[in-house]
Amino acid sequence: MPAIQTEALTKSYRYTEQRPGLSAAVRGLFRPDRRERLAVDALDLTVPRGQVIGLLGPNGAGKTTTIKMLCGLLRPTAGELEVLGHRPSKRGYDFLSRISVVFGQKSMLWWDVSTYDSLLIHKEMYALAKPRFDQTVEDLSNRLQIQDILNIAVRKLSLGQRMRCELMLALLHGPELLFADEPTVGLDVVAKLTVRTFLAELNRDLGTTIVLTSHDMNDVAALCERIVVINHGRPVFDGDLPALRARSHDGDDLDQVMSKLFTAQA
């Protein structure tokens, strides 16, 4: 059974267009201008277990929407979806204890308490036994080099420190599948390298399946054995790094290859 299997997975958002100006805003109260935006358009995707896949695309391509459906945070509008043999939107305990998600742009840590306190809350949520909890905390904090900052309030951490703590919290319960949505956004080169090395080791040592989104092609080149590029919610490329590089002409670097891929399909 693959880690992820989708068939014609579709999500459209309904929203109300806000018109500029006071009188238009008042008119809008009585006659709202309802619109629909197709964010993910009949996506077919199969991800085998143990794969590190890069889900790439321009801003607004539908990457975050796809990830939110895969982890059950959003209900699809249409299509079929199975993740680790489960229907994600049911949000069953067995499913939730086998996956995890980390967002570079959104914190899952409690802001006013230390990372260690957040870890203790997750220990209870996932019913982890004390010896396993202690062992995992020691192992992950060594790998992420955060032993010294576990007891500091999260709001006092730098972005790079917080991101490493986010990863630790996300992985405390030993998920088989990790969704990492822009985990290196805003990080300096040293912090980016630490996160990349950590994710590579996680996949190599524990066989964790990883779905990564990133706008940094160095992350993708270092980590992803497979790259799926989506635009307007549809795949426009599915292959490995050499196949992506093979699209390079006149010495284009990977950013230029991606840029051409985005605009050609727009």
Ligand SMILES: Nc1ncnc2c1ncn2[C@@H]1O[C@H](COP(=O)(O)OP(=O)(O)OP(=O)(O)O)[C@@H](O)[C@H]1O
């Ligand atoms: N709650 C919402 N209501 C209406 N439209 C939405 C909503 N959330 C996302 N969208 C739209 O859906 C499309 C896909 O958005 P999504 O956030 O999935 O893109 P993305 O590929 O993750 O972009 P980025 O790289 O900028 O994070 C965009 O056009 C966005 O404006």
